[in-house]
Amino acid sequence: MTNLGDLEIFARVVSSGSMSAAGRALGFSPAVISKRIKRLEDRLGTRLLQRTTRQISLTEAGQGFYDRVLGILTGIEEAEAYASGRSSQAQGVLRISAPTSFGRMHIAPHLTGFMKDHLDLKLHIVLTDDFTDIVAEGFDMAVRIGELTDSSLVARKLAPVRRLLCASPDYIARNGAPNEIGDLARHFCLPAHNNDNWKLEGPEGSLVWHPEGPLVTNSSEIVRAAVIAGAGIALRSTWDIGPELRSGQLVQVLPQWEGSKNLTLSAVYPSRQFLPAKVRLFIDYLAALYGPVPYWEQ
Amino acid sequence: MTNLGDLEIFARVVSSGSMSAAGRALGFSPAVISKRIKRLEDRLGTRLLQRTTRQISLTEAGQGFYDRVLGILTGIEEAEAYASGRSSQAQGVLRISAPTSFGRMHIAPHLTGFMKDHLDLKLHIVLTDDFTDIVAEGFDMAVRIGELTDSSLVARKLAPVRRLLCASPDYIARNGAPNEIGDLARHFCLPAHNNDNWKLEGPEGSLVWHPEGPLVTNSSEIVRAAVIAGAGIALRSTWDIGPELRSGQLVQVLPQWEGSKNLTLSAVYPSRQFLPAKVRLFIDYLAALYGPVPYWEQ
DNA sequence: TTGAGCTTTTCCATTTCGGAAACAATGGCA
DNA sequence: TGCCATTGTTTCCGAAATGGAAAAGCTCAA
Known part of the structure; x- marks a missing residue:
């Protein structure tokens, strides 16, 4: 045996x-x-x-x-854990994979709030922009931004992802604001690494724009810094540049256009008959935190 | 440990x-x-x-x-089984729960065909009309007839279930055939055990009829025998009385009315990341056997 | 009341398990 | 190229565990 x-x-x-x-x-x-x-x-x-x-x-x-x-x-x-009566209580180690930017901005700051309710739980958080195979890598769950696919994984939607075109007021003052989509050709555009093409949706339907600009990088952090510094126009998620939009460090351009809407922020985990309490609790925590309308949208 | x-x-x-x-x-x-x-x-x-x-x-x-x-x-x-390279080959014991009548008529006769392709597989088949908890009872899968519900189980549809009102020609000769639904009140009706009420769908919409008759039993086998023997009118599934309809032992009455259509024949099994080959193969076998239009409908 | 059948405990023989040491093989590094 | 640290494998031995028989204690049914 x-x-x-x-x-x-x-x-x-x-x-x-x-x-x-x-x-x-x-x-x-x-x-x-x-x-x-x-x-x-x-x-x-x-x-x-x-x-x-x-x-x-x-x-x-x-x-x-x-x-x-x-x-x-x-x-x-x-x-x-169930039989030991710790079923409704998180315990052990919770291994999470999350995207780097989002993890830093919208997971990390809330971890202490979760941890103080679950003192027996240790968190292992790996920030990476690779789509790792969470089961093979031994993760309990992952937070992902993307289109919902993936066969053997269960995805729970946490929030919609809105993406806007934006630039710094400084940049606009120097270069003017585009009025229609074609004007982008005369602007510096800042593509982010894994979506070289911008899939946009506007009043006249959807469109794919190939952004051209002086800066190419695989780091969305660099794109983020560049657009704030006035290097050009970028397509950024609201969770990424929400505070800057509110503070006026960035302004939206071509507001009639947004990134395609079939992106969602979701928690994924391997399909199992009995989901470990620690996973369920953490996903519930995130879902409650972001709510139907995430705080970065308000 | x-x-x-x-x-x-x-x-x-x-x-x-x-x-x-x-x-x-x-x-x-x-x-x-x-x-x-x-x-x-x-x-x-x-x-x-x-x-x-x-x-x-x-x-x-x-x-x-x-x-x-x-x-x-x-x-x-x-x-x-996977690692042993027997992954695509069924092996071990396959435990199946199935309804008594359906199992006897439409599973049992086809078992030898399946078994001769999988010599290393033993079958344990339990026929019961109870909705057993297949995971607690240790079944690998169950064949069920009903509305698709059930939380933690995966259901795969095998065939639609049509149910017709029928009686023996002998009974019709003695009692006449009903022409409209209300005529049932003047006939002997044979309710089957777990659907005392007949949910019918007709040209004028759906309707629930409470059948009254001289025979009450929890055995659908007895109802089946009774209707063939001319005891009255019964609502039977086509898989149950298909041959009798074709041979003329039974005739359909009130053909504009059929049993409600949200019943399906399905295979259910516990949700798991890796479905054992034996379960997958057997379900595939049944699905191929019954096809989109089951042989009892033809 | 009795007895069959169940669970639990105790003691003993056996098997299994883990470690140290010796050995073999590989790849990095000077 | 040759050395050497590291790694996987094998052997042997003491320690720990496992399984069984027998006995005891208990409950239910006849």
Whole structure:
């Protein structure tokens, strides 16, 4: 019969990329790790890890097995938390992946509020703009901005995402404001990294504009700084430049045009029959925080 | 760290209702079962089973834990089957719950066709008209006829369900055929057990008729036999009386009226990230068998 | 009241498990 | 190119766990 420890060890070996490292993390000698991986492979009749003495890689069977094992382990964690009566109470470690800018501006400031209600919970937050495979990377959930797709994940909408064209008053004073969409051709535009093309919706329907400008970067933080500094016109989300619009550091241009509306801010997590309390609570917290009309829209 | 054997033992104790029985089933002495249940409870800090020396019942925590453990165990089974390369091949035991009549008429005859393609698979089929909790009862899937509801289960539609009013020619000869819906009041009607009221849809909209007749039973098999024997008018599904309609043993009455159409034949299974191959294959088999227009409708 | 059948405890034999050490293999670095 | 630190594997041994038999305590039904 399968030993659960073998699965934990296997998962740790994969996530740490080495048997020795897994052994150190779990408090076992390398010998034990090696033996139990071998035993697991023998029982399954398959090689899970392709190993040289210096590095380890997953076989195809190993990859699929690993994805499943992660689900099983968190399932067990959740079942034990439930039975231990800590079901409605968050406990353990909550691993979250979130976009860098949004995470810094609209998650980080609210974390303390969540943590003080859940003292037994540790948060691991990774900010990245890569669309990581949350199940393979071992995340409990991710906050994402994008179109809702993704097969095996459940998405819960947190807020709509509005994107506006904007520039600094300074820039407008120097270059004038565009009156119609074609005027953009005579302006400095600041494309952001993963949407080189601007999908815009206006009174006359939708349109794709290819922005051209002096600055190309993969960092939306740099675009943000550049537009505030008066470098040109950018298409920015309201959550990103809401305060600047209110304070007058930025003004909207071509207000009849907005970014295409099929973007949403959502929380995604692996589909599971029983969602761990920590995940449910955190998503509820975010949803309540942003509400139907997020504070950055008001 | 949790021992997987403890979970298997716990699940078996619950499903068999006794520690001794679980021990016999798993090949352990009663002493071992007792010790490991105790260990599990100690680790969780909760009592899972309320026990007297003669019988065992689940505590609330135990019930929730049991539901989760079942998911975990089948998850492990699936993960191992995947890694063993038997992923696309059905293997193990497939436990199915199905309605009695439908199961006898439209599942049982086709089982051999499925089994000969999957020699490593054993089938456990339980026919019952109770809406059992498939996850708690340890079923992999169920075939159901009804309105699509149910929260945590995934339903896949297999076929629409049409229900017609019918009677034997013999009965019609003796009693005449009803011409309009109100005529039913002067006829013998045969209600079936779980739909005492007939929800009908006709040209003038829908209607609920309360059938009155000399025979009341909870067995749809008896209703079926009765209507064929000429005891009255019944509302039967086409999958039930299709052959009799074709052979002339039964004729449709009030053809402008049919049973309400929001009934479907569907396969339901617990929502899981990785569906076991055996379940997927069997559902595919049934779906292909019945097709968009089931053979009993043709 | 009795007895069958259940759970639990105790003690013992057996198996399994983990670690240290020795060994083999690889890749980085001088 | 050659050295060496690091890594995975194997072997052997002590320690811990597991499973079983027997006995005890209990409950329900006849």
